[in-house]
Amino acid sequence: MKILIILGSILIPIAMLVIQKNWMKWRILFNVVSVVSACIFGDIATLAIYEIIKDNTVFMTNIHAIFLNPLFLVTGSYLGIYFLYRLILVAVKEK
Template structure:
């Protein structure tokens, strides 16, 4: 399982970058951006609501917050945001590489 997670962290952002790069006119990159926005909202709202409930009910935060970490929606949003961040870093690095290449020629 550790290998699968490690491979996914490498493969998924590269796939996203490739799909966005070679399907520029189809809005694939824009779709990735909107999905990241929605994931951020869901991720943030779930965290805020859980922290509000912990404070309201005066529960022990360290034990109660771990229920949120096991929520599939929270994990899915966090996994997508991590992949999206790496995809955007690859895109920025690619653009920097292209700029450097143009300046040298």
């Protein structure tokens, strides 16, 4: 599983770079999905912290329950891959 995650974090951003160079509409899609993912990711985190403050519970034990939310994990994963894609895009344009 670790190898799959490492290879995915290398190959998927490179594939995104190749795809967006060939089809400009994909660049728009990648950007829109990143904005939606950031909103969802932030809202889930915010609501989890708000619930902890409202219930006056122990922060460290309850906040880790957020990692059980699949939507949080999927949006966070996409944001990580998107961030790497953007770094590669900037590096390619600067050469």
